[in-house]
Amino acid sequence: MSLTDSRRVAIDTLLDIDLEEAYASIRLPEILRQAQLSPRDAAFATELVYGTSRLTGRYDAIFRLITGRRSMGELDPPVRAILRMAAHDMLALKTSPHAVVSQAVDATREYCGHRPTGFVNGVLRTLSRRDLAEWRCDVLAGRDGIAHWYSHPSWLVTELSAALASHGDDPRDLTKLLVANNNPPSVDLAVRIGDRAALQRHLPFDVEPTLYSPIGLRMSRGNPGRIREVRSGKVAVQDEGSQLMTLLAMHAPLEGPDSAWLDMCAGPGGKAGILAAEAARRGAHLVANEVFEHRAELVRSSLAPFEDVQIRVGDGREIGEAEPKKYDRILLDAPCTGTGSLRRRPEARWRKRPADLEELTALQRELLTSAAGALRDGGVLVYVTCSPLVAETLTQVRHATKTLGLTQLSAPEILRGAIATDIELPEGDNVQLWPHRHGTDAMFGTVFTR
Template sequence: MTGPSEPQGDRSRGGGRPTGGQRGERPGRRGEGTSREGRFGADRRDRRPVRPAVDLPRHVAYQAIAAVHRDDAYANLVLPAMLRDEGLTGRDAAFATELTYGTLRHTGTLDAIITDAAGRDVQRIDPPVRDALRLGAYQLLHTRVPAHAAVSSTVDLVRTVGPGATGFANAVLREVATRDVDGWVAKLAPSAETDPIGHLALAYSHPQWIVRAFAEALGGDLGETARLLIEDNERPPVHLCARPGLADPVELADEVGGAPGAFSPYAVYLSGGAPGELAAVAEGRAHVQDEGSQLVANVLATAPLDGPDGRWLDLCAGPGGKAGLLGALAAQRGARLTAVEVAEHRARLVTQATRGLPVTVLNTDGRTVGADPKLPEGHFDRVLVDAPCTGLGSLRRRPESRWRRRPSDLPPLTRLQRELLTAALRAVRPGGLVGYVTCSPHTVETHVTVTEASRRAGFPIDFVDARPLLPAGMPGLGDGPTVQLWPQRHGTDAMFMALLRRG
């Protein structure tokens, strides 16, 4: 296991808000004050570098966790920079990465345990001390770190970030150490018989509303819901996409020490490492992309189509993974892809991701179909709508997302999804195909959005069964015509796809 390979997706710093504080300074530099106690516990007025009292992997993990909670940073953006700044590689980087992502995934359950062990609500604990306790509790309950080492190192950490709380931290962690995680769940979780959702939420560290949404999408199967939650808490695999015409997946697997994927004809599984440093990625022969994303893009590209087939459209293209695959497929078939992205920095990422491919990038709003002369109505043969969504299908890759998302996020997102899908249906020619994709299994982002948009289209829309377009032998694809992929069934993110043909 190597730390830098944990996250996948948009790796640029442009995708998130500033993570170093009010002034947007880069977090993690030696001597910079990135918490109110300073980088290594020094007063903000003293900018001299101070070495941490604990080992660097633990301290880097603490700084990353603190940045996530204090600054709304994203772990996949701040942690790699901190690892580079501190020169952590190999086992040290892997340990820091495990501590960071594991603590963030299990925050909900850890907070319940700390609340009980401390005799006060975790939200009443000073934030720097609270984050240190989370890190210590994770080591006690989820790693092989000896209890004495987890306690003493955390107390040392508290001494640098909250000096007056060392005795409190020691007492809390010693109480945490009196039970294993199963013992704490047995004590604190609601009854599985009387409150199954509440039990699963605490046992597997997900908000109750997300557990409920997963259970609904899985037809009420609580056993499979539990398996999904368990999978969400595992370290995610790293998948590469071997771009067709530019790389052979078997040869790429040999080159990078990986293995060909189970389902996507372009997938390569990596065992670890830093995929961004691979020559194939740097040269544009491959890119990092979950196998589920590869599969749904390939379904749209390979679905049978009558009539012309040279004008393709990706209506929500940032940061460029699906556009990269579609562009490579388009190059093989004499087609051209128009990739639309409303955010300027993400449009630049799409341009970088599709360099050398027959792709035109437009920095505009996809909902302007018909109003923008570059997005005429009834013009495109194949259209992809990879709609902005809650991202509930990729919680294993973005561990902080489960604690940031709220049910109140759904109404504006689903409205945007319907508007984008409606625009896509206007953009496609009669007889053409639209693929609607979300990385969320929430029914209001999937079936409800598709049903509403197709009903309001103003012209006939036919659902195409997407299942036969996926590789033979894929299990658990349901009754169709839409497809929902799952981590616990397919080893992919929870990608949803509906394939629609305009009449």
């Protein structure tokens, strides 16, 4: 049995993720276009890549038990990729062990030569002798068993547990959160221009209104790139949690004029697109600022349907001093660890380190200081992260109130008013969304005024 094209595509992508720090969401479509697989084979390759990436920690823990190795890093990269993919094929997709072993041996011979084939064959045959439940017991019994079985770095599991408790949620829900991070996310659409109900009626495949966002639709199947309104920019692919944070920014009440709007860190442009549509309806002027030129290009593409938007490239940390008290409404969607969107970028969890927090939180404080300087008295500043980690959320709130002299408004009350429905949130002035509770990315948002 020769190696199938779908598995070859998966191995090539996994190698690029491992060796070049590529993202599956970018690299896999490129390889699929070159391979010209059938839709069925492309779907299989996609599941192999994303499923393997999500559960790499679990499979590595099992292989360490089998081989006695301290780290999978001791293996050649192609062997590492082939073993991980084969484990997902066998344990998660329930492909017959004989077929999985045969394909893995063929892949090893193609990518590495004959020498490692015996090792791969032996490891996978040992893997096949026990079912998933038995491996689960052994992995969970070991040190950091929860982190390994649910495929998250140990330090991140500790941080997520602390985040649940600090945000007023039940820390006993930790495993539910970890499981949710390993589930494929839905494809959500944000209707920027036009009527959501009308769009839902004429789409060629099934969509349902999102549970909370009044501008959102959730796809159960189909390619959003085939939707005319997506191609024109009237509709955009955007997680419901991200939509809710933008609605929070749009509907926060303020005193006085409401015509000068700033999206301080606008790339890649999803939130800016919703803001631009609302600014056009209200007669406000939106400035979409982005520090990196390549991300500013994405903003320009996202905001193509909107005329009265100023897109500029600049360091957000300088805006407060350059434009003191100029803006009525500011959205600061701060650079962060992205640990709230692990469902969408499963490989990202292995690239984050505790040391990253120190650098990012320092940047967030500088951006908050600048945003506070650019905010006029009576205006509103909405601080958002795609991370629930305490250092990036609650700690920054304390900095804004104690050091910068800002006052918090009730973000939950504002959000409930914006979406005209109830949403389960802990008590307090902040909004923290969770994939296991709300079905969204783990977005954090809060509202300040001065």
